[in-house]
Amino acid sequence: MLVSMKWLRDFVDVDCDVDSFAEKMTMSGSKVETIKYIGESIKKVVVGRILDIVPHPDADKLIITSIDIGESEPLQIVTGANNVKVNDYIPVALHGSVLADGTKIKKGKLRGVASNGMLCSLEELGIEKKYIPEHLRDGIYLLNENLNTPFVLGQDIREVLQLIDAVIEFEITANRPDCQSVIGIAREAAATLDVPFQSQTIALKESEEQISYDCKVEDEASCPRFMIKEIKNVTIGPSPYAIQRRLIESGIRPINNIVDITNYVMLEYGQPMHAYDVTKLESSSIVVRLAEEGDTFVTLDDSERTLDASMLMITNNNKNIGIAGVMGGQNTEIDASTTHILLESANFDADSIRRTSKTLGLRTEASSRFEKGIDRQRCEKALKRACQLIEEWGCGTVCQGVSDTQVQAMEAQTISVSLSHINATIGIDLNEEKFVALLARLEIKAEKTDHDYLLTIPLYRSDLWKEEDIVEEVARLYGYDRVPSQGIIGEVLSATKSDQRRFEDEVKQLSTGLGFYEITTYSFVGPSDIERSMISTDKQILTLLNPLGEETSVMRPSLIPGMLNTIALNDARKNKSAALFEYGNVFQRKERDGNLDAIEEKEYVAAVYGEEEDFYTLKGRVELFLNTLGITNLNFVPETDFSDLISNHEDILKNEQQNDVPIEYRLDVVTPFLHPGRSAKLIVQDRVIGVMGEVHPNTMKRYDLKHRVAIVQLDMETIYSIHDTTVKFESLNKYPEVERDLAILVDESIYVQQIEDLIRKHGTDLLSEVRLFDVYAGDQIEKGKKSVAYALKYRSHDRTLTDQEVNAVQDSILVTLESQLNAQLR
């Protein structure tokens, strides 16, 4: 809401500078967004009269003017303007002057002829092009032809064109539709400054003639009040210059006196109005009713609008003449030849207007005011004010009487409040006298009852109807800055964090300790992201009804796509390596009792990429990570059984060469985004807690990744439920440990886990540690075999072990390995 300080001063005496006024208004709840000082930069531009014009001797397009600026000697100015003639009064920028945009004007020579200034157009004086009538947009502004206010030679142009003002832009909160007007802001200013609000007294002269039109409302809920006044002998012309200035400063383009009056009153009172050309009406009755579904209507902006049956229309003789509260129609538009009009001032239901405006995609100054809600007594005052201006400007005669559909006048709202409750809520101690005085500033009458106060609320404050509304009024006028700052008095509360949150914090801390950087990606992804990543999910995808775009249209079923996108971004930006993790929610769709429901679960994804990273660099960290979180007995189980495939590989190749059969591997792929030979399920006591592996070459290609990426995906719901970080102390062993190495040859296809499992199983409780220290396959040993070497530690809690005891266990392990895995001792 833009408000001219000059206009505001019609209603309230602001006795401080604009900046401090703005600060006070902000602090009382009308937030000032901007302050614009009109004409601030213009200097030394005055009124001049052209005494003489001669052609420039050396330039066809220039003329030499002699200008009287009210001083003894005329000024010589060379100009390229072609709309000036002798005796024209024009704005003259003198030597040393500054124009609105900051341009400095100095004397100089134009094609050899001295020029002591410049003649100005309106735009050069800071008036935006959109507000200047088309015929005045080009060329020098001729005061004598266009200005209907007095001026004298040499007078500061800012005074003449009324360019000295400050325009404040207020942010109006949703609860204060009454402040969408100069009067509303003026009332706030009066309350803020604690000075009187000077209301207008309106007396109309009116002619002898009675109004000959009437109005009727068919849908009272949508239109609680509709009023019309009839104006005859209308002369269309420009509005007074001062009025035009106020409209411009408020962001509205002056059009003609009648249209300007409707706009001016709307700005002043916050009541949108409309004028109909009576000669274009077909009957003497205006009817407000709902539109016919599918009807079309041409609005003032020349657009044809398709209506629906929920839209409220203004009609005449069964013809639409306006969309109620939104925009009038072309068929009854005021034009230069209009002589007879009806002025409409009405009240429409906020929801109805909002719906219509939204459906039509048409938001106007009127609709934006109606949709916030306006009290219905305001239309009466506004209508009077408009008629007053018509009489004042002499642009028509107002007929007696009014057609008004209101049956019953509004009654003032009353609220019962307790001062002690108000004081207690705010934390202040306002006494009765000050309380009453403070409310009086808001024109709220306070009447003392037995214990409490009965407040009578002014009609324009439709936002006040409960005690807490009054708490706010008191607090803001008392001053939020004056309310003391006071610690909470009461029970000491111990701050807690849920176990899940603590666990999450620990996971994050641990991850960073292991070298991972945390990433944060959107909770929504695109179906194409899911497809691209090759994740397979049995989750039902949750889709947004109104996403911003494809790439943010579904809730992520996994953190993998976001992680791969992040790695791809970093890789593309030449960030050579990274270790990243994300901990967050993943989503799936579920139906519950026929209704849509959502499941949110915690997932953890970590990945490493770079030249030196592979499955094992990640695995080591994952093991340490899970172990620290209290996950024991973790097993990495290969995802794919390769034993047949590897042995058949040569046969298949041969077959292809000999019989021209294309190579066909049938891999039973469980996790398609992972390399089938370099991926594993993470299993704890028969529960799959996650999957890890190197990213499948096909997925890598899709993201244009060159170095190996190893990734782990963990189901944090399960991990949280089984993790156990209980510490149980074990006394330190006093007896020495016996270390034995065990090196065996086995088939290459044997997983070391199989060997280790057997060692542990047959190691008895004397075996305390199994450490793999070498795996070798190569020249030194038989083809198809590998050498695996372990360091085994034995110990007892109650004695020093003898060689005999240890040998017996070691032998039994070996025997088992030989018999079950066909191992040979090296």
Next chain:
Amino acid sequence: MKERLNQLLEQARKDLDLVTSVKEVDEVRVRYLGKKQELASILKEMGKLSAQERPIMGQLANQVREQIETEVVKQKTRLEEAELNHRLIQEKIDVTLPGKKAELGKRHPLTKVMHEAEDIFMNMGFSIVEGPEIETVKNNFDMLNAPKNHPSRDMSDTFYFDEELLLRTHTSPVQIRTMLESEPPIRIISLGRCFRNDTPDATHSPMFHQIEGLVVGEGITFANLKYTLQKFAESFFGLDTRTKFRPHNFPFTEPSAEVDISCFKCHGAGCSICKGEGYIEILGAGMVHPNVLRNCGIDPTVYSGFAFGMGLERITMLKYGVDDIRLFYENDIRFLDQF
């Protein structure tokens, strides 16, 4: 025998003078003092001596042994020291070479600031609570006293799954859940992801994070709200931070306020960070609307409360001077490494 002993001592001293390593010292020691060596063989002859001579020679022999031992220890210590020094010189390295890479990751800047804020509020007795990202219209709007026609409910503002389910637009539904589940006194911070239908640009993101606080109890006042937020601002932005409460309007609080903090860069003088204002808006706050309390089964005639909310991205951007919100979700490692 006496002569032999003295000779032995002389000879041992000479040998010890010639040694150049700890190993040689040990050899000398063994040669003279070892069980089968010279001193021992002299002592074996003690039996042949008269009873008179025996103690004298015995004493002499002991003296010789002690002297040799003393010499041995002396030489050994000297040589050990020399050898150590030699080794230290040999082992000299270029300490200006880079260290072996140790890797430590970092929390995301938003997590870091979130933890910082959590700590501040936990020290003030606030518990940390969380809720789901997918919420009901009821928890997100209805229970919070948002009018049925409030523009924030529009599809142009809020992401919907259907008429009932949406992506929460603030963390306030967590307050509702908490009030429904527990009795006053309540003092909680709810934080997490929120969503609004905003096209991403330097200051907007369809996903962002909020930190919200709620206090409900007997005798809770607006003055308490001022105190709490002032203390937070001091802890988070610095002890000299001032807060400014301006009246505003929110459906779920009454009275409502917007809260500015004095610019931590210019301390109120006006600079580019605060756009010349001296103050920066960071918070929305107010006294919990009695309707909200009532909706959650809390009697507003007995209890009152305050609530506040702020954008985690905003305070993080202010704190570190980050100029584009999109950087938080892009996760460029060069960005993440700075916090």
